[in-house]
Amino acid sequence: MPSFDIVSELDKHEVTNAVDQANRELQTRYDFKGVSASFTQNEDSVSLEAEVDFQLRQMIEVLRAKMIARNIDIKCIEEKDPELSGVKARQELILKQGLDQPMCKKITKTIKESKLKVQTQIQGEKVRVTGKKRDDLQQTIALLKDADIELPLQFNNFRD
Template identity: 55%
Template structure:
């Protein structure tokens, strides 16, 4: 029976490249000369540094631009609160990867409400959709693309 997986993942190599490009641009831009503007990548977390809120926002804008150019969905970034103190500012940005249980339930509910002849099952941080016809699975993909689940979704492992 045909099936596919609904996942939410980020290509870490592309993310690392985008962060490196952002840091390179920060190093070469005239308005950042002699400032504490920087960006760090730790596991699934980005930390943006600057002398003021304005600089942190500038770094965020550069990062979003570089990430979009690299083909990563910007929706996978979840900016945290801006922390200011001691003449410095920083913001922690979480990188969302994997589908949480609540979101997975929401996806399964959407699929079941559509009354298509498919089965959806939660398997860890992904949702496996199985059906008898390939056309039904393609309808599910179209349905999920239109629905707003709050995460960028990818569809992989499509098998006949």
């Protein structure tokens, strides 16, 4: 019976490359000359540090452009509120990955409401979809690509 898994994963290596490229661009940009601004990548977040808050906005746009160039979906970025102190401005960007239980239920509900002849199973941080026909599975993938889901989804482990 054909099946596939729905997951939300982030390529950490590509994120590291995007952060490195964004740091290099900050060093060469004219509006950041003489300014101490930098990106720092943690396990599941990216920290931005600059002198004033409008520079943080520019830095976020630079990072987004680098992530898009590396085929990373920017839906995975969650912005925290900036922390403004006298001399520094800091902001945290959380990199979301993995499907939590409510998101799995939302995906399952979306599939069931479409009346496609497929079955879904929640298995930890992924949703397995099985069906009798390969065409039904492809219709499910198309449905989820068009659905309003706030996380980037990948479809892997396709078995025929």
